[in-house]
Amino acid sequence: MGENMERPYVLHVITPDRNVSPFDANMAYDAGYNAIVPYTNVVLEEVKTLVQDAIFSRGPRGVWRTGVFISGRDIDLAMEMLAIAKKSMIPPFEVSVFADPSGAFTTSAAMMAMVEAQLKKAHGQDLNGCKVSIFGATGPVGGCTAVIAAKHGAEVELVAHRSVDDVKAKAESYNKHYGTKIGYVDGSSENLKKAILQKTDVALCTATAGIRVIELAQMKDSPTLKIVVDTNAVPPTGAEGVGPMANAEPIAGTNAVGFGALAIGNNKYQIQNLLLKKMLEGQTHVYLDFLSAFEVARKHLD
Numbered sequence: 001m002g003e004n005m006e007r008p009y010v011l012h013v014i015t016p017d018r019n020v021s022p023f024d025a026n027m028a029y030d031a032g033y034n035a036i037v038p039y040t041n042v043v044l045e046e047v048k049t050l051v052q053d054a055i056f057s058r059g060p061r062g063v064w065r066t067g068v069f070i071s072g073r074d075i076d077l078a079m080e081m082l083a084i085a086k087k088s089m090i091p092p093f094e095v096s097v098f099a100d101p102s103g104a105f106t107t108s109a110a111m112m113a114m115v116e117a118q119l120k121k122a123h124g125q126d127l128n129g130c131k132v133s134i135f136g137a138t139g140p141v142g143g144c145t146a147v148i149a150a151k152h153g154a155e156v157e158l159v160a161h162r163s164v165d166d167v168k169a170k171a172e173s174y175n176k177h178y179g180t181k182i183g184y185v186d187g188s189s190e191n192l193k194k195a196i197l198q199k200t201d202v203a204l205c206t207a208t209a210g211i212r213v214i215e216l217a218q219m220k221d222s223p224t225l226k227i228v229v230d231t232n233a234v235p236p237t238g239a240e241g242v243g244p245m246a247n248a249e250p251i252a253g254t255n256a257v258g259f260g261a262l263a264i265g266n267n268k269y270q271i272q273n274l275l276l277k278k279m280l281e282g283q284t285h286v287y288l289d290f291l292s293a294f295e296v297a298r299k300h301l302d
């Protein structure tokens with residue numbers, strides 16, 4: 001035990017990108033890691049060697065104080081890296097691994113947990129059977145959100161802003177990987193967006209920062225719309241009428257409430273902190289992806 005007391009908590013950060021995200025580095029130090037070691041420009045084939053190099057040097061008890069964090073921008077690549085890392089463990093030399101590319105896993109988990117809590121509180125229902133339309137769905141946040149919602153019974157559609165082929169390819173890829181039935185719809189004109197908003201329960205804006213995607217006139221008087229979430233904090237916000245601080249705030253002229261980027265961000269921060277602490281606390285290892293992040297997020301809001 002004495003031997004273990006003085007050992008620092010080390011987090012090996014593996015990324016296919018040129019840089020490790022300073023946001024993630026800060027988060028890891030704040031959660032209790034003593035050292036963050038970056039590995040950049042990493043390709044899939046290097047993951048096994050890096051992980052096995054990290055697990056053997058500190059003994060079976062030292063592995064409790066060693067973790068691997070996988071980042072980057074591509075959610076499929078991060079999930080593949082996580083799977084390889086998991087397969088590379090040689091018991092009892094096993095360390096915890098947490099993937100959160102682009103912060104998308106924790107952002108989407110935090111967002112969907114807030115949506116689910118609001119559905120329960122205000123409408124006595126959960127995600128099951130709920131219609132969820134995702135605007136800006138081709139990015140990492142939109143993709144993870146779609147899979148979480150679909151895995152929990154929602155009827156999910158990815159909304160195309162340019163070409164239906166883009167969202168069709170994404171939907172087919174997610175459905176193949178995750179056994180979901182995510183659909184897609186054309187939202188390339190203002191009228192098409194209005195038609196979608198008049199029929200959906202939950203609208204999520206996960207588009208590139210600084211782009212106004214949906215407007216009040218399109219949401220107005222929708223008989224179904226219950227919740228609008230906007231993850232973009234950069235003006236103009238993605239959904240008109242949903243301010244960055246909105247936390248279940250009524251949206252003028254609609255029956256819906258809005259959740260803004262800073263309210264989501266605050267919950268995301270807490271979820272990432274909880275997941276990093278989960279890696280540090282146990283005398284065992286955990287593997288964390290966006291689906292396990294969602295489980296942690298919904299418990300946190302319970």
Ligand SMILES: NC(=O)c1ccc[n+]([C@@H]2O[C@H](COP(=O)([O-])OP(=O)(O)OC[C@H]3O[C@@H](n4cnc5c(N)ncnc54)[C@H](OP(=O)(O)O)[C@@H]3O)[C@@H](O)[C@H]2O)c1
Pocket residue numbers: 102103104107135136137138139140141142161162166206207208209210211212213231232233261262264265266268
């Ligand atoms: N609140 C938080 O805590 C938090 C955390 C992380 C991220 N974010 C924010 O969440 C959003 C999503 O993040 P991300 O990394 O997934 O974003 P991203 O990859 O930058 O953008 C997502 C998608 O938006 C699409 N898009 C571009 N213009 C559009 C338009 N006019 N209408 C609809 N979609 C459009 C793009 O599709 P095409 O490439 O096909 O054009 C892109 O794939 C960003 O605004 C980001 O800043 C917030």
